[in-house]
Amino acid sequence: MKRILFPTDFSDTATNAFIHALEFANKVNGELILLHTFNLPIYDNQFFPENYAIIYESMELAQFEMFKREIPKLRAIAEERKLDKIRLSHRLMDGDLLPNIKKSIKVDKIDFVVMGTAGSTGWEAFFLGTNTGMVITGIDVPMLCVPQEAKFEKIEIIGFTTRFRPKDKKALKLVLKIAKKSNAKVKCLYVKTIKSDVELTTIASWETEFAAEPIDFYIVEDENVESVILDFIMYKEVDILTMLTYKRGFFEGLFSPSLTKKIAINNEIPILAIPIE
The missing domain is CATH 3.40.50.620 (HUPs)
Structure with a gap:
């Protein structure tokens, strides 16, 4: 238990x-x-x-x-x-x-x-x-x-942000366990920027490994990571967003006041923060 x-x-x-x-x-x-x-x-x-x-x-x-x-x-x-x-x-x-x-x-x-x-x-x-x-x-x-404004709704879609690091995989498996118990689907987002260092073969190997799981992968090329994540939450109708806490600076850079205001007004959802060593 x-x-x-x-x-x-x-x-x-x-x-x-x-x-x-x-x-x-x-x-x-x-x-x-x-x-x-x-x-x-x-x-x-x-x-x-x-x-x-x-x-x-x-x-x-x-x-x-x-x-x-x-x-x-x-x-x-x-x-x-x-x-x-x-x-x-x-x-x-x-x-x-x-x-x-x-x-x-x-x-x-x-x-x-x-x-x-x-x-x-x-x-x-x-x-x-x-x-x-x-x-x-x-x-x-x-x-x-x-x-405060996140009223409980049946969990149908769990968003998962990743940079396809090996350590992310453990967190994804935890989220998949929760998703299965909720009969929910996981939508995994990677925002590819000019500075991104993830090889296409790495992404392909993840898609193969998790092919039988209730998960969809989304790769978006854009320099505005924050905006992509906010749009992803909105248009994919995410009920819970999973984020990996590499370090505090990641969050400080991710949520600027203007973008925060947008999400606060339109999309108050819970966040599942998973610490990554």
Whole structure:
């Protein structure tokens, strides 16, 4: 059984992402571990309050009470979607979000993370500086990132961007497993530019190797990689876009503000980010 970590602040954005987490868990035969973090007040060492322990305990109790109040609401959502048999467990941790997520990934042996993201600039904020952006570049397990406006729809098409590197193949095989459980098709995109170094024989070998799989390959020659990907999402009716996180700079270069605005207005879809070593 796959173990899926779901960090939540119980906001509307997180609640929307929870629906995606439930449906994802249902497809991959997984269980959900809900993580809520909180920060204690920071004090100057010279003015450290004598009752700090009491402050800590009162804040922890307040967070715990909120946790108890919110969990039944999530269970009600699961019951409404007839997914209440999915196992839910909980973690309440103090401290910063990213270290706590990393700790939970290690301690709880997490396979996937599902997290909501919000921001007036859509994907730009998502990749450049939000909590989700920090997490996506800081963990070593696949992460399903759910924009605020991405309402759950049946997954029929999964987009997969690649540069046909040997290491990409492992990620593609993972995506194909998810696609088969969802009865979905994978559409694989490679944008060939003047600087591209992929041989035609490499592309042909991939097409041969995956010929029996539910996958189509698309090779587009264009210097504007960003625009091609955005058009690909739109015209191929992609429900989830898979992207490989080689390094943070790849995302920063991929999503400029103007293009982000276009996709935020027209096409809010989840992203499955898969780290590549």
